[in-house]
Amino acid sequence: MFVGTCNEEIAQSIISVLRSCREADISKPIARMLPLALGLLYLGKQEMATSIIEESLTLHKEIKHYCAMSVMSLAFAGTGNVNMVHRLFRISSHNNGTYRGPTVIGIALIAMGEEIGAEMAVRFLEQLLQYGDYTVRRAVPLALALLSISNPKVYIMDTLSRLSHDSDIFVSMASIISMGLIGAGTNNSRIAQILRDLSNHPDDNHLFCVRIAQGLVHLGKGLLTLDPWHSDRFLSSPVALAGIVTVLHTCLNMQSTILEEYPYMLYTLVLAMQPRMLLTVDEDLKPLPVPVRVGQAVDVVGQPGQPRTISGFRTHKTPIVLAAGERAELATEK
Numbered sequence: 001m002f003v004g005t006c007n008e009e010i011a012q013s014i015i016s017v018l019r020s021c022r023e024a025d026i027s028k029p030i031a032r033m034l035p036l037a038l039g040l041l042y043l044g045k046q047e048m049a050t051s052i053i054e055e056s057l058t059l060h061k062e063i064k065h066y067c068a069m070s071v072m073s074l075a076f077a078g079t080g081n082v083n084m085v086h087r088l089f090r091i092s093s094h095n096n097g098t099y100r101g102p103t104v105i106g107i108a109l110i111a112m113g114e115e116i117g118a119e120m121a122v123r124f125l126e127q128l129l130q131y132g133d134y135t136v137r138r139a140v141p142l143a144l145a146l147l148s149i150s151n152p153k154v155y156i157m158d159t160l161s162r163l164s165h166d167s168d169i170f171v172s173m174a175s176i177i178s179m180g181l182i183g184a185g186t187n188n189s190r191i192a193q194i195l196r197d198l199s200n201h202p203d204d205n206h207l208f209c210v211r212i213a214q215g216l217v218h219l220g221k222g223l224l225t226l227d228p229w230h231s232d233r234f235l236s237s238p239v240a241l242a243g244i245v246t247v248l249h250t251c252l253n254m255q256s257t258i259l260e261e262y263p264y265m266l267y268t269l270v271l272a273m274q275p276r277m278l279l280t281v282d283e284d285l286k287p288l289p290v291p292v293r294v295g296q297a298v299d300v301v302g303q304p305g306q307p308r309t310i311s312g313f314r315t316h317k318t319p320i321v322l323a324a325g326e327r328a329e330l331a332t333e334k
Contacts, residue, residue, distance in 0.1 A: 004043040004238040011052055014038045018059050018067065026062045029256035035067035036249045039074035040242050049075035066099035073106020074245065078113040078236045085110050089124050092136055101139040101252040104128060108143035109245070113236070118147045122156070138170045142248045145178035149244065150225045151324035152183045152191060161194050170254065173209045177251055180213025185276060186323070187222040205259050212266065223321065225276040226269065243271025278328050280318045289317045290330065297327035
């Protein structure tokens with residue numbers, strides 16, 4: 001509820017709970033939601049989180065690095081801060097410990113703000129996939145999903161499809177959930193076919209992940225989407241991003257959370273669901289078919305004159321469904 005507000009009172013409450021927890025309680029996977037909650041309070045606030053990161057490092061050795069990495073990655077979410085991406089990449093490459101999961105997701109969180117940074121992050125993640133140990137490899141599919149949410153890019157789809165047959169069962173399950181996230185609401189036929197093929201797996205947990213992913217791909221029969229942005233990717237939506245990140249952190253330890261007693265954690269995805277259809281209405285809110293041009297959105301900031309805001313457009317009558325990266329404008333002055 002207080003996402004991105006830097007509420008000091010709530011932050012100190014969470015820190016005091018983490019301080020007073022016994023070691024047995026801290027080792028439970030659901031206890032990892034407390035550092036995540038702390039990070040969400042400072043979502044996108046950058047340097048304002050410095051003091052809370054330092055305070056995190058005074059906590060119990062089991063949780064202190066996990067807490068610091070969660071807060072750090074969420075504080076710089078969507079900023080594209082290159083120094084911070086390098087720092088997290090270095091930590092996830094050279095250190096050991098469970099806290100490297102949020103570090104890998106942090107790389108995607110920071111880089112997701114703009115296209116070139118996201119492409120660079122994909123290369124970073126591919127290196128981690130080759131040379132990282134099991135804690136890093138299990139987080140990579142989730143990070144790839146965050147970089148391409150509801151936007152099934154072919155090279156990410158191919159990587160996730162390959163990882164869904166990985167020898168590590170947890171990498172495989174994370175990849176299946178991630179395929180659902182990148183195809184959420186798109187009805188993508190290729191992802192749907194891959195998931196149908198995977199539904200023959202004898203393991204019940206695998207099948208559970210496949211069914212969740214299939215539900216996501218056909219989200220709202222293709223009329224809903226998962227979107228952590230609004231205003232044509234100009235602004236991030238902290239509430240929507242919080243919902244997506246909560247599910248990703250839960251999936252870092254899937255076998256003890258959504259596959260055990262906390263499957264309802266998946267419901268936080270609802271915070272990021274938005275309609276992807278464009279519907280025009282008259283003064284009485286009755287549907288009114290209007291010709292519109294639909295094409296790829298073009299960034300026209302700083303361009304002189306009146307440049308076109310879309311390219312490669314087609315003319316349709318409303319209602320229509322918009323894909324990721326598309327924009328619509330009225331075709332007539334009428």
